[in-house]
Amino acid sequence: MRVFVTGATGALGRHLVPGLVDAGHQVTATTRTPAKVDGLRAQGAEPVVVDGLDREAVITAVLAAAPDVIVHQMTALANAHNLRKLDQEFAATNELRTRGTDNLLAAAERAGTRRVVAQGHNFVYARSGGPVKTEEDDLDARPVPSAAQAMAAIRYVDTTVPQAVPEGIVLRYGTFYGGDPTTDPMLAAVRKRQMPVVGGGTGVWSFIETSDGAAATRAAVERGAPGVYNVADDEPAPVAEWLPYLAELTGAKPPMRLPAWLGRVLAGEFIVTQMTEARGCSNAKARAELDWEPRYPSWREGFRAWVAS
Template sequence: MRVFVTGATGALGQHLVPQLLAAGHDVTATTRSPDKAAGLRAAGAEPVVLDGLDRDAVVAAVVAARPDAIVHQMTALADLHSLTNLDESFAATNELRTRGTDNLLAAAETAGTRRVVAQTAERTLYRSGASAKVETDPYDEPVSAAARTQAAIRYVEQTVPAAVPEGIVLRYGTFYGPGASDFLLEAVRAQHLPVIGGGTGIWSFIETSDAASATVAAIERGEPGIYNVGDDDPAPVADWLPYLAEVAGAQPPAQVPVSVGEELAGEFVVVQMTTARGISNEKARKELGWEPRFASWRDGFRAWVA
């Protein structure tokens, strides 16, 4: 299969391209950096230096590649260091999830590509009800600092399955692994990430190579729609944050009340720490035939830190 991968040098793309090549696919891989093109070529992919917001360039690149599937992994999170104002930190990524998505869908239509696999994330979507949400659960209202980010996610999730015959959206849990959430590990080691309000918020994690293997599965099979991609072990902050500190060789995180957390980190972080909900991966397991190598963050964190 000919596969056109955008965001190929990002945290997930670095795993996705080798996995696709190992599975026998022909890969055209995009990067915004000319300096990274040689590495993609050396890996066995056909590199394209591309700005995902340049509609004409995106259409031309896709038409030239004639792909059977397009993978939308474009983000701009390499310099992410804070979640206090999510909309500010995700402004460029939100544009890639709206204008960039439109550009790729226009390219798919022009090239006659039926299958498009796009990524979103679950962090802004849920803060009430069951601890592990399924794909059909309605979104909760976002906090003000994450409203534009959730709107961009909604846009991808509503637009992609409706725009192409085989539109799939992978809703990833929180990435971890080398290059994926280094700021989180740094904050834990520096004692800058306390447990807020008892740490009752539920998180779903996914190690980056596991996220890539789910993406390969979605390229090769699966009905159109949304699939949650997380590990088997959604967990409260009160469990995973002290454990991460332990395996990282750091002091246990401090415990602070909600009022202090709001002052230090803002409403979005407090919600994530206290009321956020995780996701169920049952649909992806059943319909994509996928399972994570790291079924729990407990094992995955140890491998990451090592």
């Protein structure tokens, strides 16, 4: 198939593009950075430099590629590390998830592309009820004010893509890990004891290693009914369980523990809610309907391989 991949040089895209090429697909891969063109070409893709917010440029690129499938992985998160002011940090990504999504969907309509696979996140689930959510569970109706725009942008993708094209798929990824362990900001924070367990660490997180996320995305390119799918490993876990384990793997001292009120002062409301109220997600639907399973079924083995790399 002809596959048009946006955000092709991002954390997931760097695994997705060569995986699609190896599977025999003809891949057109976009980047906003001319310097990254040679790297995409070396992976076997046809590179295109395009800004996802430039509607006419996006439509022109998609029409030229005439894809059977469009994969929407556009973000601008490389330097977004201050989660205290999430909406401010995610402003560019929020626009890519709203206006950029609209541009891709308009291009899909013009090109006659029936299948669009887009990036979502499991942070959209309601922070109430059971600790592990399925795709049928309620979404968060009361997002933290400092993250309201970011959550709205994620939900925009979540609702718009399945409605706009005959085969619209949104993958609600767990929290990614697996980047360069020498420069990864989360590992750096853990090593410096700058990532504490807040308020008892009762928030439940679901993780997905980036190459596993790319494999699930490749599966959604090739098969699966329209709709939303959770893409995460098999073991949602509370912060109080996974964070000390990660610290131990890095050789750091155990993470500090802070009461929720102090966490709000130091890190902001969004971090506190994720540390104390977040809900994990079940990957049962993706396993069954996409015929996919993670190489790292648990963050335990995934973290170990990540840190060792």
